[in-house]
Amino acid sequence: MTRAVVVDDSHFMRTVISDILEDGGVEVAAQARDGKQAVDAVAEHDPDVVTMDVEMPRMNGIEAVEEIMATTPTPVLMLSAHTEDGADATFEALEKGAVDFLAKPGGEVSTEISSHGDALVEKVESATRADLSSVGTRDPEPESGTIDADHGYVENPTVVIGASTGGPRVVERVLSDLPRDADLRVLVVQHMPDGFTERFAARLDRRSEYDVVEADDGMRIGGGEAVVAQGGYHMEVAGYGGGRIRIRLNEDEPMHGVRPAIDVTMESAAKKVSDPLTGVVLTGMGKDGAVGIEAIKGVAGATIAQNEETCSVFGIPARAIETGCVDSVLPADEVSKEILRTIQANG
Incomplete structure (x- = not known):
C-alpha cells in the first residue's frame, strides 16, 4: 500500500x-x-x-x-x-x-x-x-541559445513538443537551448490546467530567445515564435501557409483523460504543415503522444523521445518508442541539439 x-x-x-x-x-x-x-x-x-x-x-x-x-x-x-x-x-x-x-x-x-x-x-x-535521480537534482541554469549548428537551417521548420509529469523543467531546458536563428515555429503541449499554462508561457518567454505566449483561438505564429497549449483546450493546427501556422482551440472530449492532448496537436500538424516538421515527446505518465508521433513519422517528419534515464516518469516516451516510429532516443540535455540536427539544411 x-x-x-x-x-x-x-x-x-x-x-x-x-x-x-x-x-x-x-x-x-x-x-x-x-x-x-x-x-x-x-x-x-x-x-x-x-x-x-x-x-x-x-x-x-x-x-x-x-x-x-x-x-x-x-x-x-x-x-x-x-x-x-x-x-x-x-x-x-x-x-x-x-x-x-x-x-x-x-x-x-x-x-x-x-x-x-x-x-x-x-x-x-x-x-x-x-x-x-532526474527530478531531485538541478541542472545548471541553462543559457538561452547555447547550442550552435554547423550548417544552415531549412526554411520554415516546425517542432511540436509534448510533455506531462516532470515536463515543465525539461521543456524549459529544451526551448532555452534553441537559438533564435533556427527560426522555428514551436508548439508546446504540456499537461497542465488553465491558469498555469499562461504563467508557464510567460516563464518560457523570459528564459528563451523565442517569443512565447499562451495559445489563443485563431492566432497565427511564424518563425521565432512559440505557443503553449491553453489548459482546458485542445490545440489544433487549423491552417498553414506562407510559413505561418493558424491555431484553433476546442473543448472536444478529453483524449487519454487530458485536455490539451499531445496527439491532437501532433496529428493536426502532420495534416496541415507542409514544411519540415519535428515531433518531440518528453517525460510523463500515460500514452498521449504515441499516435501523434506515428502521424508525424507518416509524413516523413523527424521524431525524438527523451530517454528513460532522464525522465521523471518514462510513460509517454516509452509508448511512443513502442510504435517503432521514433528516430532518436536521447537524454534531456541533448534533445535541443537533435532538434537542430533535424532541420539542418545540409544535415
Whole structure:
C-alpha cells in the first residue's frame, strides 16, 4: 500500500486530503502543518509520497521541498492555489524537485477538493513512480541559445513538443537551448490546467530567445515564435501557409483523460504543415503522444523521445518508442541539439 505524508497549514484541508487518500487506498502515515514538520515527518516515516501545500508558516512548501530533496529524497506532489502567485510558486517548487502538482479548486482552503478526489489519488499514485535521480537534482541554469549548428537551417521548420509529469523543467531546458536563428515555429503541449499554462508561457518567454505566449483561438505564429497549449483546450493546427501556422482551440472530449492532448496537436500538424516538421515527446505518465508521433513519422517528419534515464516518469516516451516510429532516443540535455540536427539544411 502507498504511504503518504499530508502537509497543509489548514487542519480542515489536512483532514479532507487524508480522508480522500485513505478512501482511495493510500495510507496516511503522518500529517504536518508546516514545512519544518514536513521535513521531520518524512525523515521519521519514510513515506512513498508527500502532498505539499505551498503557503505555510515557519517553512513554506518550496523550502520544504528543497530540504526534503537534500536530506531524504521523496516524491512530492504540490497542491497549489489556482492563482497567478500559486502558479509561480508551483513552478519554483518543481525546480526544487517536486515531481508534479494539482491545483486546488476554490483556493487555499478548498471545500471543492473532495469532488476531485479521484484526480488527487491518481496524481499521488503516479508520483510514487517518479525517478528522483532526474527530478531531485538541478541542472545548471541553462543559457538561452547555447547550442550552435554547423550548417544552415531549412526554411520554415516546425517542432511540436509534448510533455506531462516532470515536463515543465525539461521543456524549459529544451526551448532555452534553441537559438533564435533556427527560426522555428514551436508548439508546446504540456499537461497542465488553465491558469498555469499562461504563467508557464510567460516563464518560457523570459528564459528563451523565442517569443512565447499562451495559445489563443485563431492566432497565427511564424518563425521565432512559440505557443503553449491553453489548459482546458485542445490545440489544433487549423491552417498553414506562407510559413505561418493558424491555431484553433476546442473543448472536444478529453483524449487519454487530458485536455490539451499531445496527439491532437501532433496529428493536426502532420495534416496541415507542409514544411519540415519535428515531433518531440518528453517525460510523463500515460500514452498521449504515441499516435501523434506515428502521424508525424507518416509524413516523413523527424521524431525524438527523451530517454528513460532522464525522465521523471518514462510513460509517454516509452509508448511512443513502442510504435517503432521514433528516430532518436536521447537524454534531456541533448534533445535541443537533435532538434537542430533535424532541420539542418545540409544535415
